[in-house]
Amino acid sequence: MAKMAASVLDNSEDAFRKIFKFYKRRDLPPDFRDVTDFCSGAAGEKIVPVKLNPAAVRDGDAVSVGLKPIRDWRAFSLQGYPGFIFISNPFLRGSQAYWVRQCLKTYPQKPNVCNLDMHMPLSDTQDIWGRSAQVLRFASSEKRQAKTLLEKLRWVTLGYHYNWDTKTYSANHFTPFPSDLHALSFRITAACGFPGFSSEAAILNYYRSDSSLGIHVDESELDHSWPLLSLSFGQSAIFLLGGPRKQDPPTAMFIHSGDVMLMSGPSRLLYHAVPRIVPAPQERAAVLEDFSSASSLQEGSMLEAVAEEDWAVCSRYIQSSRVNVTVRQVLGPGQSFPEMPPISVQRSDEGRTDGYHNESADGDRWKRKRSCSGSDSVGTKET
């Protein structure tokens, strides 16, 4: 381990928490020397290029969801983390715009569930995009006092809607999973050696530039033999991948727009966290600005072109934000949920602080804050 990480590990506080704080703190100039960057091409000691099976997905099927043919992907594994796969932006130029638009305009729509449902009447959350787009299109946030609904959006759930209080999914809180996102997920997981993946639930996290996501493990799915798929768009992040125990020291890595991660096998239940959002590097930032490429979709694409006026809103939003989508298969073959009483969408938020969600990932010892709003980021409850 390099000097920096060693020095923060000197006393007895648990290693993951210390490193989380190290990257999160903003009172010192950031030190990213120990952060693995898969996109730089320079294979670090731990980065191992992996060859995926190019025949697992037909070129046309990859291209139709906005992906390059598999043979052109740059995929990596990480020594010490079997089952972890990192794919450095496998998206075709221009196609990220479609997925960003879906995450901002389409997926937050009803009947999907979002953090705002707990604070607002349905009439307000029915058209998050419509109520935000005009404002975002014409005025940057510095020139406004009030935040738009889109800027207050912290999470959206799809498919089996995750219940943050009970930390469960249930049969009776389900809405159809978006077919385009399933097609994308099915093809990426197949390329990584998991044919037959069924996208049953997704959590979308919306991060502002000062957001973070606390140390946790995703274990609520009933079958852990399927991978957890993660897609990221917009600004970059530092991602910490730890071990099976919460205190195990993590590896820090950058995630940039378009990057895809798979946590499978022994890596499926590893602790992880996002201590910091960082500005996208120059070469990745270009893709977030360029509308001309947003409209150039390949022939036979399942994706529709993004209207210029929609892209104006999306591009302004992602200049300062990051969106992460994790897609999960919840049930194994033939598996079903245990009987549960009916659950309705929560519209009150008793006992919680405004704008965020807590999730306890290992008993009640720590709280994961599902929020990304301003200074109320994850540290306070967790540390």
Ligand SMILES: O=C(O)CCC(=O)C(=O)O
């Ligand atoms: O934002 C990320 O990269 C991680 C998100 C995550 O861990 C989750 O939603 O469970």
Ligand SMILES: [Mn+2]
């Ligand atoms: Mn997670």
